[in-house]
Amino acid sequence: MKIYNSLTDKKEEFIPLQEGKVTMYVCGPTVYNYVHIGNMRPVITFDMVYKYFKYLGYDVLYASNFTDVNPKIIKAAEELGISEREVADKFIKAYLDDLQNYNCADIDYRPRVIDHIEDIFNFITKLIEKDYAYIVDGDVYFRVSKIKDYGILSNQDINDLISGSRVDIDEKKENPLDFALWRKTDKGENFDSPWSKGIPGWHTECVVMINKLFGPKIDIHAGGVDLKFPHHENEIAQSIALNNNYIANYWMHNGHININNEKMSKSLNNFILAKDFIKEHSPNIIKLAIFTTHYRLPINFTDKVFEDAQNIDNKISSVLKNANLYLNVHNLHKIDKNTKDSTFEEYMNDDFNTPNVITYLLSLVKELNQELRNNGDNILLLTNKIMTITSILGLEYACPELTESQKDTYQRWLEARNNKDFEKADLYRTKLTKENML
Numbered sequence: 171m172k173i174y175n176s177l178t179d180k181k182e183e184f185i186p187l188q189e190g191k192v193t194m195y196v197c198g199p200t201v202y203n204y205v206h207i208g209n210m211r212p213v214i215t216f217d218m219v220y221k222y223f224k225y226l227g228y229d230v231l232y233a234s235n236f237t238d239v240n241p242k243i244i245k246a247a248e249e250l251g252i253s254e255r256e257v258a259d260k261f262i263k264a265y266l267d268d269l270q271n272y273n274c275a276d277i278d279y280r281p282r283v284i285d286h287i288e289d290i291f292n293f294i295t296k297l298i299e300k301d302y303a304y305i306v307d308g309d310v311y312f313r314v315s316k317i318k319d320y321g322i323l324s325n326q327d328i329n330d331l332i333s334g335s336r337v338d339i340d341e342k343k344e345n346p347l348d349f350a351l352w353r354k355t356d357k358g359e360n361f362d363s364p365w366s367k368g369i370p371g372w373h374t375e376c377v378v379m380i381n382k383l384f385g386p387k388i389d390i391h392a393g394g395v396d397l398k399f400p401h402h403e404n405e406i407a408q409s410i411a412l413n414n415n416y417i418a419n420y421w422m423h424n425g426h427i428n429i430n431n432e433k434m435s436k437s438l439n440n441f442i443l444a445k446d447f448i449k450e451h452s453p454n455i456i457k458l459a460i461f462t463t464h465y466r467l468p469i470n471f472t473d474k475v476f477e478d479a480q481n482i483d484n485k486i487s488s489v490l491k492n493a494n495l496y497l498n499v500h501n502l503h504k505i506d507k508n509t510k511d512s513t514f515e516e517y518m519n520d521d522f523n524t525p526n527v528i529t530y531l532l533s534l535v536k537e538l539n540q541e542l543r544n545n546g547d548n549i550l551l552l553t554n555k556i557m558t559i560t561s562i563l564g565l566e567y568a569c570p571e572l573t574e575s576q577k578d579t580y581q582r583w584l585e586a587r588n589n590k591d592f593e594k595a596d597l598y599r600t601k602l603t604k605e606n607m608l
């Protein structure tokens with residue numbers, strides 16, 4: 171299996187740290203607001219990656235954090251007139267509801283910064299002891315000049331970074347690239363540290379939680395491409411300093427989402443919140459819209475993209491309903507969502523090439539329609555392949571076992587149709603449609 175590694179900018183053979191096991195971490199949201207559909211791309215993408223590793227038989231451990239200590243949360247608390255904990259709890263709950271509604275909630279750990287303040291103190295203390303960090307007026311900064319490989323992930327030259335506008339110029343720092351591990355503040359919720367009352371820096375949180383959960387190194391660290399610099403670069407710098415590694419052997423980054431060729435932004439007022447999108451579309455639509463583009467490429471969401479996704483969804487849903495009826499009345503209903511398919515694996519093993527998987531899925535749909543017309547022998551196998559692939563993509567389709575009375579209604583519908591009793595046939599048809607069988 172090959173994965174494109176952002177660290178080396180190459181597709182590389184995936185070799186886990188421990189045979190048969192995969193550890194993965196994806197940067198989660200800062201919980202000060204509702205998430206928009208752009209935030210759902212990494213969630214949906216790495217949910218698919220997680221499910222595919224499981225399909226391959228790996229024992230996978232997947233963590234994604236909540237950044238619940240952050241200046242944005244302090245600001246939101248002030249604006250909403252509630253405490254920081256209330257802000258965090260409110261938006262963690264809203265986020266978990268979104269994940270449930272999008273069927274992406276399956277994960278092993280959801281660590282929170284608030285539970286790791288002591289670990290953060292210990293981590294920063296070690297960096298200071300090793301001279302990788304320095305204290306200025308209660309703030310603690312990381313000394314980037316000590317990291318020879320700084321810029322390795324974002325492929326940037328240190329001098330370009332300094333001259334560019336992407337780093338804060340702050341007179342307290344030895345070097346403009348140095349970043350805060352700890353920031354002194356008496357605003358909002360803050361913590362008594364050995365250096366000052368303050369809050370931890372965002373870049374430190376993820377490294378601390380990864381080390382705590384998994385140890386010094388994991389297999390895959392992932393997130394949106396916008397996190398490459400400075401966030402992930404700074405995570406790597408700290409890990410080089412303390413553990414002499416890049417935290418993860420494979421770094422994966424998903425592309426961003428545009429809406430009608432424009433970046434989603436508050437000023438353009440083109441934000442689509444995940445919770446609002448789901449009111450009009452099923453989660454299958456956004457997933458199909460996302461998977462028809464390779465995860466590393468940017469996506470441009472337009473009405474056409476959603477229409478196309480809706481068409482694909484209709485095709486899959488319709489053939490599965492017909493196949494399900496067939497399998498039920500022929501007593502062949504043995505749904506197995508772990509049916510192996512080498513073509514599917516070939517595409518997935520090529521850096522999760524989901525656009526090819528969707529094309530292949532549509533060819534399976536076509537084949538299954540043909541088999542149903544001809545009462546072929548492969549109806550169960552094709553149904554199981556489609557059920558397996560769609561469930562790994564996180565798409566929801568049901569192939570339930572029908573009750574005797576449902577089967578009876580179906581038989582009566584077929585009979586009425588054969589006898590050209592269209593009035594009766596219509597009645598049965600309505601009943602079947604109501605019960606979502608047609």
Ligand SMILES: [Zn+2]
Nearest residue numbers: 197198376401
């Ligand atoms: Zn992170």
